[in-house]
Amino acid sequence: MTGRGRRVGLTGGIASGKSTVATLLAERGALVVDADVLAREVVEPGTPGLAAVVDRFGPGVLTPDGRLDRAALGRLVFSDDASGAARRDLEAVVHPSVRARAAELEAAADPGQVVVHVIPLLVETGQAGTFDLVVVVDVDEAVQRARLLARGGLDEREADARIAAQASRAERLAAADLVVDNDGDRDDLVRHVDELWARISPS
Numbered sequence: 001m002t003g004r005g006r007r008v009g010l011t012g013g014i015a016s017g018k019s020t021v022a023t024l025l026a027e028r029g030a031l032v033v034d035a036d037v038l039a040r041e042v043v044e045p046g047t048p049g050l051a052a053v054v055d056r057f058g059p060g061v062l063t064p065d066g067r068l069d070r071a072a073l074g075r076l077v078f079s080d081d082a083s084g085a086a087r088r089d090l091e092a093v094v095h096p097s098v099r100a101r102a103a104e105l106e107a108a109a110d111p112g113q114v115v116v117h118v119i120p121l122l123v124e125t126g127q128a129g130t131f132d133l134v135v136v137v138d139v140d141e142a143v144q145r146a147r148l149l150a151r152g153g154l155d156e157r158e159a160d161a162r163i164a165a166q167a168s169r170a171e172r173l174a175a176a177d178l179v180v181d182n183d184g185d186r187d188d189l190v191r192h193v194d195e196l197w198a199r200i201s202p203s
Contacts, residue, residue, distance in 0.1 A: 004112075005112045005113040005115055006133060006202075007115050007117070008115065008132065009119055009122050009127060009133070010025075010116050010117065010119070010137070011119055011120060011122035011123060011134065011135070012120075012136055012137030012182075013139065013166055013172065014120065014144070014148055015139075015148035015151065016144060016182060017139065018118055019036075020189065021182070024193040025196075025197065028193075028201070029113070029201065030114040031105070031108075031109045033106060033118065034118040035098050035102065035119045035121075036118065039094050042094060042097040042098060042101065044067075049093060049094060050068060056089050057073060057090075060072060060076075061076065078158065091125075114200055120166070122134065122175070123172050123175045133178060134175050135176065135179070135180060136172045137179075137180045138172070138180065138182065140183050178196060180193065
């Protein structure tokens with residue numbers, strides 16, 4: 001393959017293993033652009049993004065040293081707001097800056113290099129059609145919930161709210177061109193990623 005490499009959208013539910021899959025793909029030569037990493041960058045102290053978040057949600061979302069308190073923000077966004085308005089407001093602040101930075105990073109890719117955009121809300125934000133391929137990291141819902149709780153920091157109600165705020169497993173699978181099964185152990189996942197890489201790599 002010459003010229004522009006494949007643009008791959010990688011998604012999956014919370015605690016599905018997207019970051020691990022992305023790391024494995026980077027080891028195989030992909031340029032990984034992780035929306036979660038960029039979402040942290042655009043709300044660093046002194047950024048317009050952080051100022052906009054504080055303007056919307058108040059100074060209670062800041063730590064004593066002026067950084068974003070993600071736990072406090074998460075409690076506000078995923079609490080009892082049945083309409084999802086708070087989450088949409090946050091996305092309206094963060095997503096445009098993330099997409100602009102992602103485009104900058106992609107522009108720096110080597111000719112022919114596979115570019116993998118890790119986007120947790122790819123399906124929810126209607127971006128599936130903007131990629132050459134959509135890859136979904138799929139996991140059984142009970143396994144997903146158990147892994148999320150095992151991370152610590154969330155109780156069962158909070159974990160369920162995070163899962164419910166995302167697209168359903170069926171909705172993600174409906175958008176997938178390729179699926180990576182992550183119900184097994186790491187060796188299984190590595191094998192699945194090797195199979196994926198053979199499908200998407202230029203050589």
